[in-house]
Amino acid sequence: MRVTSDLWVSALVRRVFADGGFAAVERKGAAEAGAIFVIRRNRLGEYELFGPASQTSYDEAKPADRQFVRVLVTADEDKVRERLAREMRFDPDVWFVEVDFDGDPGNYMEIAAD
Template identity: 50%
Template sequence: MRLKSEIFVSALIRRVFIGGDYAAVLRKGAAEAGAIFIRQRLRLGTEVLYGPAPQSAFDADLNPGRLFEVRLDRVDAETVETSLAREMRFDPDCWIVEIEVEDRGDLFDVAG
């Protein structure tokens, strides 16, 4: 069983702060099952955008928790803004979370 989006986001933000870094909810989506996009800001000014991984990335034998994929890797903020604007038009119930960490470590699972 997958955690509600609201609970997942809350736990993610708490874990980032515990690590001494910064996180914020930029857009609050549907509490139950809104898609979550994570915007990672890096020290050198570039960003990484993570979005929900497609169903084909899930292993049927494992717990299907939240799994993300890299949508954009080390690009400028404007490119991320454009991509997120497109996502919000497609899915107005999505969440956008910003984290400022150099290494995401084990904060969330990424496919591939």
């Protein structure tokens, strides 16, 4: 059984803060099963946008884990916001979480192969 989106986002925010980073929920979606997008700005000023991985990326050993793929890497915040606006039109139950931390994003979320 997969944990709810609300619980997963809460755990991500707590984990990032515990490691000395910063996280903020920009948009709350459906508590039970809303899709989650994670926005990260790195030290070079580039934005990384992570979104839900396709179902084919899931491992049979861990089918309930949430997996993410890097959707976008850009220095233009407007491109990130445009993509998020498209996602919101497609799925009004979507979550947006912005994070700021040092290190590998794989330490905070399961990243599927691009």
